[in-house]
Amino acid sequence: MNLTLKVWRQDGPEATGHMDTHALEGVSPDMSFLEMMDMLNDQIIRAGGEPVAFDHDCREGICGMCSMFINGEAHGPGRGVTTCQLHMRSFNDGDTIAIEPWRAQAFPVIKDLTVDRSAFDRVIQAGGYISVNTSGNTIDANAIPVPKEQADDAFSAATCIGCGACVASCKNASAMLFVSAKVSQFALLPQGQPERESRVQRMVEQMDKEGFGNCTNTGACAVECPKGIDLSNIARMNRDFMSAAVKSKK
């Protein structure tokens, strides 16, 4: 396959970026998108240029590291896949492919296609955990019965890999799908109940502080989510936040 790539290049967080055009020939349809990017960088380095910086790690769709806004969509045209699981057979010979970083105030560009997603980590630190006694009396999580359906829903929410495709796809750069998945995975389990109300308040507060946008319920996040996190999580967070606000003693 022969492709024309339009890639976002930006030297640093403060620099102004631009789209660079590269012609890439002999791309195999069986390559993953990231292997194609490796091939591009190889070509750039051989020509004496600066390779394109992009995020990647496990390359098997479980780490949430790879990003890239490909042809106007987070993780490209595929559904339920990350960029590393996207293969070049999803494109046609002669295609022009636009490759951009996630764009959000809360995700500043580090360089080229890499962005700083530590805003997500700070949201988790604000309440995305349960407090347990670990002083030698660790309690077996399976000692408390959990209905199967409830456990399945919690697990589905917990499959969120925090890649940020939801933020990247949302026209408002809202993080509601991510935060609601992290709120839901505990809200659905008995172990999450003691901190259920304070958790949702603290995580929403941190989400707003990070400068993510508001939710317009367009549903773009759920369509582009590689893990199929659905909008019922957002509704649950809306409910929990309201109930916490009503019950709050402060």
Next chain:
Amino acid sequence: MSNSGILRSSLAKKYVMALSGLFLCLFLLGHLAGNLQLFNTSAEGQLAFNEYAHFMTTFPLVKLLSYLTYAAVLFHVVDGIALTMQNRKARPTGYVKEKGSANASWSSRNMGILGTIILVFLVSHMQNFWYVMHFGPIGESDGLKDLHTVVMTFFGPENGLAGLAVAGYVLAQFALGFHLIHGFQSGFQSLGLRHSKYSPLIERAGLFFGIGVPTLFASIPVYLFFIQL
């Protein structure tokens, strides 16, 4: 979390949007019911409509409802502007290539623009009828303010711009329709009212409401315009 913190949160802003929006949906139903009387253009129809208009502007409970409606419009508009401004700030650099149609409906992506069209229409609509009814000049018929004639004249041959007015009214109803198709079900989602069994019903009701109500509203000026040609 303090009360002021809760009220400033993005979620509370959406609750306000949802509650005011859904309240305004109820208002639309009431307004539509009243307007449908305009299909009766006979003398009895005129009397009935003028009596109705008199009742709607004088009965204390209805007055209270109308103040609630003004408040809901105000909250919906101010909150909508605040949300839109925050959303713009959340993505200062836009994408070079963005395929919004791949993952979201057109109306959900254009609620601000649709809302603005509706607001412009609302100002002009209130100037045409609400202002005239409250502050005149308006004629009398059977001892009542003759709003019926005001409406008939506005969409009749005496108004040289009646054709344009009808077109404007119909266009505004299109905007309202798309706004409602997304907004109705979105309001329930913002309030956390989502359920695998009931949400498809809510979505269908929103579609029915968003097509039916604006169509009926738009049919009135069209009807009044053509019967007076």
